[in-house]
Amino acid sequence: MKGMSVSNGAPVPPTVNSDADLAERLDLYRMQHRLRLFEQRANELYVDGLIRGTSHLATGQEAIATGFAAAMRPDDYTFCTYRGHDHVVARGVSMAAVYGELMGREGGLMGGKGGSMHLISPEHGALGSYAIVGAHLPIAAGAAWSAQYRGTEQVAVCFFGDGTTNIGAFHEALNTAVVWKLPVIFVCENNQYMEYTPIGSVTAVAHPAADRASAYGLASILIDGNDVDVVLATARRAIANARQGGGPALIEAETYRHGGHSRADPASYRPPDEVRAWMARDPLPNYRARLLAAGASESVLQEIEQAVASEVERAIDQATSMPPPDGARVLNDLWANGGSAWRN
Amino acid sequence: MKGMSVSNGAPVPPTVNSDADLAERLDLYRMQHRLRLFEQRANELYVDGLIRGTSHLATGQEAIATGFAAAMRPDDYTFCTYRGHDHVVARGVSMAAVYGELMGREGGLMGGKGGSMHLISPEHGALGSYAIVGAHLPIAAGAAWSAQYRGTEQVAVCFFGDGTTNIGAFHEALNTAVVWKLPVIFVCENNQYMEYTPIGSVTAVAHPAADRASAYGLASILIDGNDVDVVLATARRAIANARQGGGPALIEAETYRHGGHSRADPASYRPPDEVRAWMARDPLPNYRARLLAAGASESVLQEIEQAVASEVERAIDQATSMPPPDGARVLNDLWANGGSAWRN
Amino acid sequence: MAELTYRGAVAAALTQEMDRDHNVVFLGEDVAAAGGVFKATPGLLDRFGPLRVRDCPIAEQAILGLAMGAAMTGLRPVAEIMFSDFFAVCWDLIANEIAKTRYMSNGKITLPLVIRTANGGGIHFGAQHSQSVENWAMMIPGLKVVAPSNAADMKGLLAAAIRDPDPVIVFEHKNLYATKADVPEGEYVLPLGEAKVVRHGPHATVVALAAMVPVALRAAQLLAADGIEVTVIDLRCLVPLDTATLLNSVRETGWLFTVEENPRLCGWGAEVASIAAEEAIDSLSGPIIRITTPHLPLPAAEELEALVLPSPERVAATITRTLR
Amino acid sequence: MAELTYRGAVAAALTQEMDRDHNVVFLGEDVAAAGGVFKATPGLLDRFGPLRVRDCPIAEQAILGLAMGAAMTGLRPVAEIMFSDFFAVCWDLIANEIAKTRYMSNGKITLPLVIRTANGGGIHFGAQHSQSVENWAMMIPGLKVVAPSNAADMKGLLAAAIRDPDPVIVFEHKNLYATKADVPEGEYVLPLGEAKVVRHGPHATVVALAAMVPVALRAAQLLAADGIEVTVIDLRCLVPLDTATLLNSVRETGWLFTVEENPRLCGWGAEVASIAAEEAIDSLSGPIIRITTPHLPLPAAEELEALVLPSPERVAATITRTLR
Ligand SMILES: Cc1ncc(C[n+]2csc(CCOP(=O)(O)OP(=O)(O)O)c2C)c(N)n1
Ligand SMILES: Cc1ncc(C[n+]2csc(CCOP(=O)(O)OP(=O)(O)O)c2C)c(N)n1
Ligand SMILES: [Mg+2]
Ligand SMILES: [Mg+2]
Secondary structure (H helix, E strand, O other), X not given: OOOOOOOXXXXXXXXXXXXXXXXXXXXXXXXXXXXXXXXXXXHHHHHOOOOOOOOOOOOOOHHHHHHHHHHOOOOOEEEEEOOOHHHHHHOOOOHHHHHHHHHOOOOOOOOOOOOOOOOOEHHHOEEEEEOOOOOHHHHHHHHHXXXXXXXXXXXXXXXXXXXXXXXXXXXXXXXXXXXXXXXXXXXXXXXOEOOOOEHHHHOOOOOOOHHHHHHHOOOOEEEEOOOHHHHHHHHHHHHHHHHOOOOOEEEEEEOOOOOOOOOOOOOOOOOHHHHHHHHOOOHHHHHHHHHHHOOOOHHHHHHHHHHHHHHHHHHHHHHHOOOOOOHHHOOOOOOOOOOOOOEO | OOOOOOOOOOOOOOOOOOOOOHHHHHHHHHHHHHHHHXXXXXXXXXXXXXXXXXXXXXXXXXXXXXXXXXXXXXOXXXXXXXXXXXHHHHOOOOHHHXXXXXXXXXXXOOOOOOOOOOOOEHHHOEEEEEOOOOOHHHHHHHHHHHHHHHOOOOOEEEEEEHHHHHOHHHHHHHHHHHHOOOOEEEEEEEOOEOOOOEHHHHOOOOOOOHHHHHHHOOOOEEEEOOOHXXXXXXXXXXXXXXXXXXXXXXXXXXXXOOOOOOOOOOOOOOOHHHHHHHHOOOHHHHHHHHHHHOOOXXXXXHHHHHHHHHHHHHHHHHHHOOOOOOHHHOOOOOOOOOOOOOEO | OEEEEHHHHHHHHHHHHXXXXXXXXXXXXXXXXXXXOOOOOOOHHXXXXXXXXXXXXXXXXXXXXXXXXXXXOOOEEEEEEXXXXXXXXXXXXXXXXXXXXXXHOOOOOOOOOEEEEEEOOOOOOOOOOOOOOHHHHHOOOOOEEXXXXXXXXXXXXXXXXXXXXXXXXXXXXXXXXXXXXXXXXXOOOOOOOOOEEEEOOOOEEEEEOOOHHHHHHHHHHHHHHOOOOEEEEEOOEEEOEOHHHHHHHHHXXXXXXXXXXXXXXXXXXXXXXXXXXXXXXXXXXXXXXXXXXXXXXXXXXXXXXXXXXXXXXXXXXXXXXXHO | OEEEEHHHHHHHHHHHHHHHOOOEEEEEOOOOXXXXXXXXXXXXXXXXXXXXXXXXXXXXXXXXXXHHHHHHOOOEEEEEXXXXXXXXXXXXXXXXXXXXXXXHOOOOOOOOOEEEEEEXXXXXXXXXXXXXXXXXXXXXXXXXXXXXXXXXXXXXXXXXXXXXXXXXXXXXXXXXXXXXXXXOOOOOOOOOOOOEEEEOOOOEEEEEOOOHXXXXXXXXXXXXXXXXXXXXXXXXXXXXXXXXXXXXXHHHHOOEEEEEEEEOOOXXXXXXXXXXXXXXXXXXXXXXXXXXXXXXXXXXXXXXXXXHOOOHHHHHHHHHHHHO
């Protein structure tokens, strides 16, 4: 089945990092579970009318955000898209603040001004969720350039979808980042679809990112994005290389979104067989099983799950008790002086 | 020396088309000579103040325009850049009309409205010279789409420079053209420089077009753009394939511009050795020598040269006697109704 | 007459024109199999087949390049750019290539093409998916600009745009897609460049566009309750602009208000105001007032967005205060 | 004071600010080794080295992305976009990303960056290399907009733009690069948002920008010969806009003329006119007249271009006719 075989086309199939000790792996499980539950509950809040506007869930793609965040230094930079809740939460941003932003509350991450598609938290290295396809790839390169110039050994990691590989900004960012040898990792989360259109029907190559790597003199890297161990090992290698001045990497992580593109989309265009096959590769139950097989106890896993469940409910309680946004702020913060005057 | 070896990196080095008979080859020589002389005299007209504005000469690159034009059907489409005089003249547009446009005269190809960078003559299939880098690649794809839709077996040929391979529109056009299997040939005239910056210093791969072909599932084609026989053979193969529904090709033709980027540029940034080496590969004297070796007589070649010289001088005479543009036309032809009214 | 939604009118106009002219082709992202993300084009793929209704990669420059190249060579493409905010990623094609080629070519090239796009705010999508950018198009010579406020105009003006020999940008307001109106059945084509007086009143002229038309009409109702009767003009097209209807009304009422969804600076109302200040200054009884979104990106939260978009209450209050 | 060209003032401001602040970096196409295609930045590479002065591929989205990402993380980049017409290939970065990020982030992100670009016509480069697009930038909330008319202002305002904590677009007029003026030596920084009255006269207010300032001044000389004495205001900045200077002058003279190089619709003068029509209507003695390039792409031939760009003669004739 297309896209199911993760080593297909990858010159160097990544190996599972078997050194990760159990504690670390439990953390990886906890984080994936946090992201899963965070978004499942967000979806319910939509249904309940507490969240308005639009929203794009990454349910099924949690292993990628988890693996990369675990490989990053606290001062590294994350750039992501409208489908970015996971990446922001994985960098340590408060769930309550993100829920608050989705609900458009005063205590939301950007006080309601950004919304679901524009989460940003510089103190966590989360330098933005971008809603125009492709735009953030060159911006991530810019943060990497700044790190290179300042000599801080920070790395920028930039997440985007398969559909994004066909837009011009992708090409400009990749070429320039390689020429300038910037410490930036480009991570294509290939969830097989742009919005409703299968990526294969609009792309000249089978692996939209991996098959383009050579056009930038980069190694072709295609991994199982649903296996957090694989993701973490790949992330560590690429980030270490970039930190040491080895330049960018382009990584294609194959995955699947369990739901539709956005709130409006029931995703009925997807063949049931395809959905079934990918649901069998759901990163969470599979990783849970792997941990049990590796010696983790059922009770420890359940403890984690319960702790996460109550963390998420607490965050929701906090967010729902936030007041609506203060209208007095609406004219603030266009300019660095705090205001928005266009005249003297 | 970088860029001197034409087979480097090309999986299938093109072979010289030895079938071209002498008459055809004399035509190829004549056309190259026409283009060379046309632009040399244009340069002198600048120096004399008869041409104002800017202009970008392709002296040294004539073999590409000549070889492709010779391979095209009269109803095929040419898309080129500001460095496009050769491509337009090679499609049969009157030299006098082009000179007239460079001089900004009433009888100029677009009556002075377009200028040197915007030559266009639909009746010759010359669908425009474009002055924004990259823009015309998707437009050429559109003409090819139209040919495909109308079932006319026309082919679009789109010329652009090495520097253009690093801009987003290149990527979007290539991917889309391949997915839609459009009859369009993308020809990268790699003259080794963008404006003043060597292409190698801003590009992640050694061969800016050929090394990117695989990113679109295309064969890597790298040819000697200074050898008109090679160009013609390559063009014929690619065009025939596209005409039969085989889809696009991306061809990198290595060449060199003898002068600067534009009128303003003395090109002093180029290493003298590099210039010397490339001047030794000047397509004109080399092709002349090949023809003599192949049995052409010196007198036939001189006849051609004299005929071209008087053709060019006639064209200049015609253009210099054209009146300045008629100011009454300046408000015309924004809209198809012939006017430019924005209000009722 | 049949009741149609605004989105239904888009499909109706496309169907009418594609039935009529085999050279009309339609392309965009998710427009064919999925029928568009705003569900404005369902059924077209089935009816006209995959050669005429085409899904594209996320590559807006490619989409508009395809449309332009096709328009140069005999077709009449209709291209969808999913959100008007994305004009920014293909602005070169729109502003430098499509708009300028006819003039630059001294009339040798004609470009009969339409760019449809979902424009405007009010649905809490945030700053990058909510912009009103009619002024972006208006400021570029060589583009015609249409922005219907209701389903009937959508059908008639989109059809007219497709038949027009020049490039036309059709702004479809996202917040109007679900609205319904009576729409003429059968072939229906309106002229481009005719504004419509949608309410008559002697006390002031209120000029609006797209989603601001219902806002202005609601404001007019509020004002009427206070005894102020205003004329409301739905511009419908920005280029060509129906200055006659505008100026005639201003000369009658002596007062001009614009209701603009765009952020203030260089909005379409600035142009309208400058025309009135040049050509109807002697008829003006007082200042020309522009009611716009403040010069800000649009905030995402519903409460904040509602604060900055022109509302019937703000329009009515501004007019009352000015006329008093 | 030293006499400097306008292009020399660009280099002087960059040198001044790069000497002062190690975080100021400079990037663009052909800007380093070649010193810029308009020769506005020669010597910077030698002085500041290849880490601070960088040549880029032809990839304007990359250039502005690099600048934005760097500005988010502590640097103060100055990016050159070779011609302002090329804003169209990177408009998303300018209008959607750089302009909106501070507001969308609720002030968490500050973007101290400058985009320099060669703007305007008059040198017969044709429709795609001659546009005056100050209004493109003016209409986007979150951008400051500067367009100096002379070398001294260029030095002071470019320096101010680099020091400003917000994104500033600096329009350098191509047709002014060779002009000379006395420029203060040593550290020189002007405030942003202050217009300058460059000529005083009681009969009318003429507002101009960049290359239209010398046109307006020459027109004022022609008018003076006929006994008409006008005030000429060089706006210098469009955002922030010095409405006080503008409105004070209009209140004194009773007449307002704008001289705009942009094509008419939604030009910066439309905004200026609408402000005056709102806030100084009672002081106006007659219509507000905008003198602009007609709503056309710019033709290439010298004679045609000269016909459409505002000329001193056209400005003077329009004012004479109006005041009469
Ligand atoms: C320039 C641009 N074009 C189109 C869109 C509309 N759009 C939003 S998400 C999306 C699909 C993106 O696909 P992909 O990159 O695979 O990311 P995914 O949503 O699958 O995570 C599209 C077309 C956009 N936001 N920006
Ligand atoms: C989008 C854009 N960026 C920059 C330029 C300025 N410019 C004109 S020609 C040129 C160099 C193009 O190099 P290449 O593609 O190699 O073509 P060549 O001039 O060598 O034929 C540049 C940078 C432009 N016209 N358009
Ligand atoms: Mg996807
Ligand atoms: Mg080149």
